[in-house]
Amino acid sequence: MTEKRRKAIIRRRIFIALVAALLAVIIVLVAVIVAIIKNGSNINNDDNSSGAVLVSSDASSNQSDTSSAESEVDDTPSVFVTPTGVTLDTKFSRLLLINGEHPLPDDYDTNxxxxxxxxxxxxxxxxxxxxxxxxxYPYITAMVAAAQAEGVNLQVWSPFRSYAIQNDLFQRQVNRVGGDEDLAATVVARPGTSEHNTGLCADFNMASDAFENTDMYTWMCENAEDYGFILRYPKDKIDITGVIYESWHWRFVGIDVAKEINELGLTLEEYIELKNIDPAIDMYGDDSANGTAEQIID
Ligand SMILES: [Zn+2]
Incomplete structure (x- = not known):
């Protein structure tokens, strides 16, 4: 083989190697572009098959997905910046279930x-x-401020009630219905079985059916979930909640959870069961688990 021919062979091998390398680069680029296009939506499915769905930090997003209370902790920041400039953590949740079957412990009122x-x-x-x-606090005040900024006169009427106040309300209702405690309990919760004893809910403007016909109620139906609140006792769920329809009573559960509950059309009772959550979860609050709400107060 001549020197010339050997050089020609070497050149050809170098050329083939370069073409192969170029092809590899092109294939990788195409794969990257396809992956970027596929992930163009706001939702990234969690690969660890825990069922958790991560929601992006896009404040304008109306995604109804959530990271449920049972899913693994992820550190992805997820915030909602309200129209009045308050930053809320959408993943923070409080799912304590209080009803006739799940009363508060006796020491709750003190603690x-x-x-x-x-x-x-x-x-x-x-x-x-x-x-x-x-x-x-940061969620309810941000919600009221946002409504008021839109000219809707939303106001907190009845938030936390002590055991004593709840007992007083209950006894008045018992008297009103002629002494039938069970009947009274469908309208006013027995002390220790009312969400009002937890400080996690509130009645707005008035405790009256008239609330349903106000622009405050309309606003709440459209916006409350953005602040983590759900209509706790819907008209068509009385057999599940055991409580009459209360258009004025809204419960804080957390922003992501509220959106998921509404999308699924569930009550808190049904959601707790579906997700297999301990009804007594977060009984006294837990500062260590979620620091965000604290930071927002400051
Ligand atoms: Zn209420």
């Missing part, structure tokens, strides 16, 4: 006191009961 904060009077229209769970 919950350290978690209560005063609601500023610009957000409420009742001086008799004025406190809310401090973890719910």
């Amino acid at each position: 919950v006191r350290e978690y209560l904060v005063e609601i500023d009077d610009q957000y409420r229209n009742n001086d008799y009961v004025t406190q809310i769970h401090k973890e719910v």
